[in-house]
Each structure stands twice: as C-alpha cells, then as structure tokens.
Amino acid sequence: MCEANNLNPELKKILDDIFKNGPDCAKFISRRLSLELRTTMDYLDELEKLDLLEKVHGTFLMKPGMKKPKHMNHTYYQLSRKAKHQYR
Secondary structure: OOHHHHOOHHHHHHHHHHHHHOOEEHHHHHHHHOOOHHHHHHHHHHHHHOOOEEEOOOOEEOOOOOOOOEEOOOOEEEEOHHHHHHOO
C-alpha cells in the first residue's frame, strides 16, 4: 500500500487540493479547506518532510486558466515526483 494512502484525512485533503488546483500557497489552501493558516502550514511542512510535496522554485507561476503569470509572493507547494507516482 502506498504511503499517500496511509495519511490522516487533513493531509489527504491538502494533497487532493493541490492535485486538483495545481501549485498553491498555504494562505489559499487554508481558505479553500477552511483550516487555520498555522495548521495548514504545519501540514505542508509535514508533507514536505514525507517527500510528497516540494516547494515551487522561481518568481512567477503559470497555472492553467491564467492569462498571465502570477508573481509568487508566498511559498508555493506542488506535488513531488514521488507523490505523482504514488498518489491517485
């Protein structure tokens, strides 16, 4: 059984959200999932330590459906290679 399937429901919700919506920052993830910002940040750190998330490098982010690149003012997270192979 893969590691992503053994996570608590909140961590799985965050992975689902990033899988569905693409890379994002803690602020917007916490708003969408109705979680406290500090809690979301702790969960993101935990997922990064499990090598299921990685930080997005660079200063601009282009997500599907956007007309122009978004300047990244916060730390954005995306699914890691490991998560893409294990998850879904």
